[in-house]
Amino acid sequence: MPAPASVTIPNDTDIVIVRTFDAPRELVWRAHTEPQLMKRWMQGPPGWTLSVCEIDARPGGKFRNVFTQAGQQPLEVRGTFLEVDAPARWVHTEEYGPEGSSETPAAVETLVLTEKAGKTTLTLTMRYPSKEARDAAGQGTADGMEECYRRIDVLLNERMREPTTTRGR
Amino acid sequence: MTQAQRLDATFAALADPTRRAILARLATGEATVSELAEPFDISQPAISRHLKVLERAGLISTGHDAQRRPRRVEAKALEAATDWLQKLRDRWEESYQRLDGLLEEMKRTQKE
Numbered sequence: 001m002p003a004p005a006s007v008t009i010p011n012d013t014d015i016v017i018v019r020t021f022d023a024p025r026e027l028v029w030r031a032h033t034e035p036q037l038m039k040r041w042m043q044g045p046p047g048w049t050l051s052v053c054e055i056d057a058r059p060g061g062k063f064r065n066v067f068t069q070a071g072q073q074p075l076e077v078r079g080t081f082l083e084v085d086a087p088a089r090w091v092h093t094e095e096y097g098p099e100g101s102s103e104t105p106a107a108v109e110t111l112v113l114t115e116k117a118g119k120t121t122l123t124l125t126m127r128y129p130s131k132e133a134r135d136a137a138g139q140g141t142a143d144g145m146e147e148c149y150r151r152i153d154v155l156l157n158e159r160m161r162e163p164t165t166t167r168g169r
Numbered sequence: 170m171t172q173a174q175r176l177d178a179t180f181a182a183l184a185d186p187t188r189r190a191i192l193a194r195l196a197t198g199e200a201t202v203s204e205l206a207e208p209f210d211i212s213q214p215a216i217s218r219h220l221k222v223l224e225r226a227g228l229i230s231t232g233h234d235a236q237r238r239p240r241r242v243e244a245k246a247l248e249a250a251t252d253w254l255q256k257l258r259d260r261w262e263e264s265y266q267r268l269d270g271l272l273e274e275m276k277r278t279q280k281e
Contacts (some may be wrong), residue, residue: 005265007258015257019265023272030275031268041267073245139180139253 012131015138017124025113025120029087033057034109043067044075048161057084063092074084079105094126104129107137182226187211192228192242194249199241214230 005019021028031037033052042050044067051074052066061108064078079093093105110125128134182188191205206216218239223229232239 002265002269005258005262006255007261009254017258017261019261020281021265021269021272027272027275027279028268031271040271043262043264043267087274135253138257 009134009138013128013134015126015128015134017126018121020119020121022119024118025115026087028113028120028122032092033086038065044069048072048075056085057081057090059084079109082108106133178226179228182222182228185219185222188223191216191219191223195229195240195242200239201239201240205240212235 002020002022005017008016008018010016024060031041033055035055038053038055039050042053042065044050044084048067048069050065051052051068052064054065055061055063057063059081061084062078063081064076067075067077076094076098077094077096078099081092081094083089083091089110091108092108094107094109095105106128110123110127112125113122114121114123126134126137128137171177183192187209187273190209190265194200194208202213205220206213209216220229224240228243229240230243232236238259
């Protein structure tokens with residue numbers, strides 16, 4: 001069994017994941033760029049499934065992942081590839097929600113694959129615009145995704161109809 | 170509630186600014202519903218609803234004093250929720266272990 005993934009925060013804006021796989025990088029690359037393969041291993045929060053996966057891994061190409069769970073609003077993650085150098089590296093923006101729902105990318109993700117003696121080391125760097133954004137996203141992703149919790153919270157708020165703006169009692 | 174559901178509840182509870190403010194207040198010591206309602210300038214029933222969400226998430230508990238029913242912070246649950254790096258690692262590792270299995274399969278297919 002390969003050693004477990006390491007997750008670090010080397011500075012204020014980044015989350016860096018490093019993991020080694022016992023396979024050539026060509027295969028690791030395919031598992032990250034071919035939708036039918038992505039669906040086999042990438043999942044959302046517990047109970048969620050990656051039901052839509054579209055990847056156009058070339059500079060300027062887009063990707064779109066939709067995670068779904070019965071009775072919940074789907075969670076969409078999408079972005080645009082800025083750099084693609086198969087099977088070694090890609091850089092893409094990351095946004096949440098349907099097309100047009102956010103003005104600026106939530107993050108920029110860089111995937112680097114290096115191969116040595118038939119094993120591939122993956123380094124995934126997620127860069128956020130600020131420390132606050134990074135910590136919030138990290139905390140959210142830790143147990144699902146930031147967006148997912150925000151939606152749950154919106155639902156809770158709607159159901160409870162909290163008078164947070166109406167003053168007095 | 171499973172561990173995952175509990176964590177879902179924890180983060181949903183923490184996503185609200187009023188509930189975070191209530192937690193911050195309780196971090197300084199236990200307080201009753203009316204004591205909590207005072208600085209927030211919202212009704213006691215509204216505070217009670219917030220407290221219910223926090224309690225369901227395991228973030229606070231109610232003291233034994235039946236009359237005052239003071240609420241207090243459950244430090245352990247809060248710790249678990251803030252230790253996100255560790256959990257982020259577990260989450261990715263879970264996916265990557267599935268990827269390990271897929272890669273083994275791909276290697277076999279390639280050899281054939």
